Amino acid sequence: MSKTLAYAAQAPHTPLAPVEIERRAVGPDDVAIDILYCGVCHSDLHTARNEWHNTLYPSVPGHEIVGKVTAVGSNVSKFKVGDVAGVGCMVDSCRHCASCNESLEQYCESGFTGTYNGPVFGGENTFGGYSQHIVVDQRFVLRISHTDPAQLAAVAPLLCAGITTYSPLRQWKVGPGQKVGIVGLGGLGHMGVKIAAAMGAHVVLFTTSPNKREDALRLGASDVVVSKNAEEMAAHAGSFDFILNTVAAPHDLNPFLNLLKRDATLCLVGAPDSPHPPADVFGLIFKRRRIAGSLIGGIAETQEMLDFCAEHSIVSDIEMIPMQAINEAYERMLKSDVKYRFVIDMASL
Numbered sequence: 001m002s003k004t005l006a007y008a009a010q011a012p013h014t015p016l017a018p019v020e021i022e023r024r025a026v027g028p029d030d031v032a033i034d035i036l037y038c039g040v041c042h043s044d045l046h047t048a049r050n051e052w053h054n055t056l057y058p059s060v061p062g063h064e065i066v067g068k069v070t071a072v073g074s075n076v077s078k079f080k081v082g083d084v085a086g087v088g089c090m091v092d093s094c095r096h097c098a099s100c101n102e103s104l105e106q107y108c109e110s111g112f113t114g115t116y117n118g119p120v121f122g123g124e125n126t127f128g129g130y131s132q133h134i135v136v137d138q139r140f141v142l143r144i145s146h147t148d149p150a151q152l153a154a155v156a157p158l159l160c161a162g163i164t165t166y167s168p169l170r171q172w173k174v175g176p177g178q179k180v181g182i183v184g185l186g187g188l189g190h191m192g193v194k195i196a197a198a199m200g201a202h203v204v205l206f207t208t209s210p211n212k213r214e215d216a217l218r219l220g221a222s223d224v225v226v227s228k229n230a231e232e233m234a235a236h237a238g239s240f241d242f243i244l245n246t247v248a249a250p251h252d253l254n255p256f257l258n259l260l261k262r263d264a265t266l267c268l269v270g271a272p273d274s275p276h277p278p279a280d281v282f283g284l285i286f287k288r289r290r291i292a293g294s295l296i297g298g299i300a301e302t303q304e305m306l307d308f309c310a311e312h313s314i315v316s317d318i319e320m321i322p323m324q325a326i327n328e329a330y331e332r333m334l335k336s337d338v339k340y341r342f343v344i345d346m347a348s349l
Ligand code: NAP
Pocket: 040, 041, 042, 043, 044, 046, 160, 161, 164, 183, 184, 185, 186, 187, 188, 189, 206, 207, 208, 209, 212, 246, 247, 248, 249, 250, 251, 268, 269, 270, 271, 272, 294, 295, 296, 333, 334, 336, 337, 338, 340
């Protein structure tokens, strides 16, 4: 066991503050990592504030981790001391169910173990990346393919925002010749725009913030639609092959469903704390349209995404913050005032 400094929420309405936590001793399959950078995901905020009603306290969020390997167990050959490594949303799963056997650990039938907040179906708490140090089984540690050390902070958000958008874009076979919508230009949304554009799709960004138009075009969108403007929306009726919705708040899905072609899919990745209003059934059945969901991505696919992003020179657009600014960052995130991912410089802790 070793002690390490971290930032934790002690209750839903108290600000995050410094605490000391314990990390396990490095076992034969473990990789010990000194955390350099940790991205700030909206799920961190949902969890710290118990918005999903399942938070274990103290809550140390953070699942977009990049750091330096400081020790490895005797069975570890994939990593050595001094390597740069990444940790995303999961640190374990059952390893033998049908989903785990298909490298889909995020859908583990016993529930994967989250990097923070413990196993999905309950159990001992786990502490995430808002800390100096972490110990993780090698099966859940990622190789970082980006070679420029100056980019490492901007690579961190790929570990959640990157894979959460990459996985559904791959699952629905997004590529050249397709018109793809991304809803919401936040952490996930801006990665969705970059990745879908790199896959060759024609990307349209839907936003509630008209002042993000220029940024969306710079990030790779071919067109930007202000979703509150009914006329702008109507111009795209029935024309989309796929729409990925990253919005963190409940909202009417029907205006987006109406933009889908026959047989096309609206995939939800945003996870609001209360349900969206009901979808219009006739709008679905007359065009055989689908609403789907998607959860992060498996470890193998996360590695594939990191390699894809390195190959296409994709990183996140970030604003670096010290650990001490996390509470203010959460407030700005709630106002959609993030360009486009906060990343904590862990040297500040
Ligand atoms: P974020 O950076 O806060 O971005 C969310 C974006 O949604 C905002 O920037 C804003 O974009 C838009 N938005 C916010 N409130 C809205 C409202 N009331 N109506 C319409 N649009 C609104 O959050 P994030 O980190 O990308 O996470 C987004 C959601 O995905 C969260 O719920 C998070 O928990 C969830 N998530 C899910 C998974 C998964 O595996 N499925 C993984 C990670 C995160 P505009 O200003 O452009 O409108």
